[in-house]
Amino acid sequence: MRKPFVAGNWKMNMDAHAGVELAKAIAAGSVNIAGGQVDVALIPPFVYLQAVASAVTASHVAVGAQDVYFQEKGAFTGEISPAMLKDVGCAYVLCGHSERRHVIGEDDAIVNKKVHAAINGGLLPILCVGELQSEREAGQTEAVVSTQVKKGLAGLDGERAAAVTIAYEPVWAIGTGLTATPQQAQDVHAFIRELVAKLYDAELAGAMRVQYGGSVNAANSGELLGQPDIDGALVGGASLKAQEFLGIIKSAV
Numbered sequence: 001m002r003k004p005f006v007a008g009n010w011k012m013n014m015d016a017h018a019g020v021e022l023a024k025a026i027a028a029g030s031v032n033i034a035g036g037q038v039d040v041a042l043i044p045p046f047v048y049l050q051a052v053a054s055a056v057t058a059s060h061v062a063v064g065a066q067d068v069y070f071q072e073k074g075a076f077t078g079e080i081s082p083a084m085l086k087d088v089g090c091a092y093v094l095c096g097h098s099e100r101r102h103v104i105g106e107d108d109a110i111v112n113k114k115v116h117a118a119i120n121g122g123l124l125p126i127l128c129v130g131e132l133q134s135e136r137e138a139g140q141t142e143a144v145v146s147t148q149v150k151k152g153l154a155g156l157d158g159e160r161a162a163a164v165t166i167a168y169e170p171v172w173a174i175g176t177g178l179t180a181t182p183q184q185a186q187d188v189h190a191f192i193r194e195l196v197a198k199l200y201d202a203e204l205a206g207a208m209r210v211q212y213g214g215s216v217n218a219a220n221s222g223e224l225l226g227q228p229d230i231d232g233a234l235v236g237g238a239s240l241k242a243q244e245f246l247g248i249i250k251s252a253v
């Protein structure tokens, strides 16, 4: 049985004070809701990682980073290594979020290097995949997602791939208020799981968590997370409000 996993991607939002207050509210509120039945992670900007990690110490809430560089150390101005993320208390890291792919211009090869670097550094990658609106309209959703999953996991044996969570996030649903219907999302999640079974085996596919992301909120999360192959949510905007995010966690129990 897969344990649900709800993660809040704060993107480039919050300040130090508001971030700590939000983290404390979520740590306190989720004890009674989830009580260990749901994995919860907060993914603040790099500069607030340490403060947020301190704020959730002694709770079951984990901390993740929004990105990582694939080199261990050296002359890479502005980049952050896996060891640095571990050092400030990160357990998870997003790899290939759609804003990194489509705003910053990261390709599948870079995303794959980041997935490898994360695992080598003892972090748990959340590999984000998803199609553009034009790709969905052209009937290319499965082809796009398949390529991103295959290239994202390339070179990982089964043991290392088991560290990965996949987040299916249709790009047209991120930050737009548009959400995939529960059936649309379930269909792609089932497709991803079958793909993982083909790439590895049924056991790994059955154990791998696949989160849905794209305008998830407390009102729509129940139906989405109720789908058999949806194992939680990667949440952007709604993760900035404690009650909204706690509502999503509640619907994952």
Ligand code: PEP
Pocket (backbone or CB within 6 Å): 009, 011, 169, 173, 174, 175, 176, 177, 213, 214, 215, 216, 234, 235, 236, 237, 238
């Ligand atoms: C995200 O940032 O991964 C995301 C899904 O954002 P939103 O929930 O705001 O659509």
